Amino acid sequence: MPETPTPAVFHILLSLADQERHGYGIMQDVLERTNNQLRLGPGTLYGTIKRMLEAGQIEELPEREDENNQRRRYYKITNAGKKTARTEAERLEHLVNIARSKKLLPQLKGVR
Amino acid sequence: MNLETKIYQVLLKLYPRDFREHYNQEMTRVFQENLAGEGSSFGFWVRTFWDVISSVFEVQVNTKRGKLMRTALVRFGAVCGVALGFYFTWIGVTSPLFTTPSWIEFVVVTACFVFLFLGYALLRNTRPHALEITGYAALVTSLAINILQLESLQKVGQWFYVFSFLALVFGRSLGVSKRINWHKIPLEAKALMLLTASSAVPLILLQTFHLSWSNVNQNFQGMYTAFFALIQIGTGGIFIALGWAIWSVANQNPDRPSRAQSA
Numbered sequence: 001m002p003e004t005p006t007p008a009v010f011h012i013l014l015s016l017a018d019q020e021r022h023g024y025g026i027m028q029d030v031l032e033r034t035n036n037q038l039r040l041g042p043g044t045l046y047g048t049i050k051r052m053l054e055a056g057q058i059e060e061l062p063e064r065e066d067e068n069n070q071r072r073r074y075y076k077i078t079n080a081g082k083k084t085a086r087t088e089a090e091r092l093e094h095l096v097n098i099a100r101s102k103k104l105l106p107q108l109k110g111v112r
Numbered sequence: 113m114n115l116e117t118k119i120y121q122v123l124l125k126l127y128p129r130d131f132r133e134h135y136n137q138e139m140t141r142v143f144q145e146n147l148a149g150e151g152s153s154f155g156f157w158v159r160t161f162w163d164v165i166s167s168v169f170e171v172q173v174n175t176k177r178g179k180l181m182r183t184a185l186v187r188f189g190a191v192c193g194v195a196l197g198f199y200f201t202w203i204g205v206t207s208p209l210f211t212t213p214s215w216i217e218f219v220v221v222t223a224c225f226v227f228l229f230l231g232y233a234l235l236r237n238t239r240p241h242a243l244e245i246t247g248y249a250a251l252v253t254s255l256a257i258n259i260l261q262l263e264s265l266q267k268v269g270q271w272f273y274v275f276s277f278l279a280l281v282f283g284r285s286l287g288v289s290k291r292i293n294w295h296k297i298p299l300e301a302k303a304l305m306l307l308t309a310s311s312a313v314p315l316i317l318l319q320t321f322h323l324s325w326s327n328v329n330q331n332f333q334g335m336y337t338a339f340f341a342l343i344q345i346g347t348g349g350i351f352i353a354l355g356w357a358i359w360s361v362a363n364q365n366p367d368r369p370s371r372a373q374s375a
Contacts, residue, residue: 024145041162042143043166044166046139046167047171051174
């Protein structure tokens with residue numbers, strides 16, 4: 001059974017799922033998506049990034065300039081990272097479906 | 113460079129050198145952007161310190177040297193477990209804690225554990241090694257109690273030792289609980305577990321009988337204290353068996369086929 005990623009790892013994978021981002025961009029995206037609930041400080045962020053690089057879930061790209069013309073190191077999700085994110089999303093979906101079947105959540109429209 | 117950045121640069125020295133060399137610039141930039149966004153408030157610094165303290169440990173244990181230390185720590189933990197096991201068994205058999213804890217002691221111990229588990233609860237969402245960090249926190253606390261000779265907290269210190277050992281043994285980053293394939297634990301270790309259990313039973317019975325008989329007139333004080341003795345002996349047995357099992361697994365050569373495979 002694959003290891004469940006921590007919320008920090010899962011959120012970073014979600015941030016990188018649709019585009020390449022630099023560290024601060026990831027942090028802002030996570031903060032926005034979680035309504036300021038999950039604030040990844042620089043230590044947590046880069047510590048997690050390092051682990052994810054070692055696990056082959058993300059890839060580091062050569063430095064390039066961002067929208068403010070500052071040189072940044074960008075990160076990109078790998079196939080292994082996508083697989084981890086997908087597995088976790090499916091796990092969460094399964095839990096949500098259970099919650100729906102137990103009437104803890106409303107049924108989706110058009111789904112019987 | 114402003115004062116805030118200088119302070120952060122000092123904090124960054126806590127990280128391993130190779131990590132610093134790679135991420136120093138990026139981390140400082142993110143820090144400065146956060147500072148610009150939030151301002152240098154008290155809350156900002158609390159978050160910053162918390163972020164550094166809680167991530168330094170994880171980064172440190174994941175370096176090459178940290179990994180070597182973890183292996184050494186597993187073995188050290190195993191030895192400590194066996195030693196602690198004998199210690200508890202000895203105490204349980206000879207001179208158990210025959211004093212009923214006072215209400216204040218009970219409250220202090222409970223409060224300490226509440227804080228400990230609160231820390232763990234805060235860490236577990238973002239740290240994969242939350243249990244291990246909590247274990248070290250407990251270990252440091254118990255050592256501090258001993259070093260500072262805080263008599264009134266000695267009992268808390270003892271329980272923190274026990275907790276830290278359990279947390280470190282079962283902590284995920286040490287990976288002991290994962291590395292132990294219980295089916296492959298050597299026969300000797302299983303035998304020792306059985307032996308410990310079988311020898312503990314008569315000891316517990318003797319202790320219970322003796323204590324309850326001698327203290328029967330003291331409002332069942334004997335039964336109560338015998339319960340403590342029982343816990344001590346039981347804890348001792350568990351530690352010995354676990355320590356032995358961990359040591360055996362740590363010494364197993366993964367390249368060598370197991371007995372079952374050879375057969």
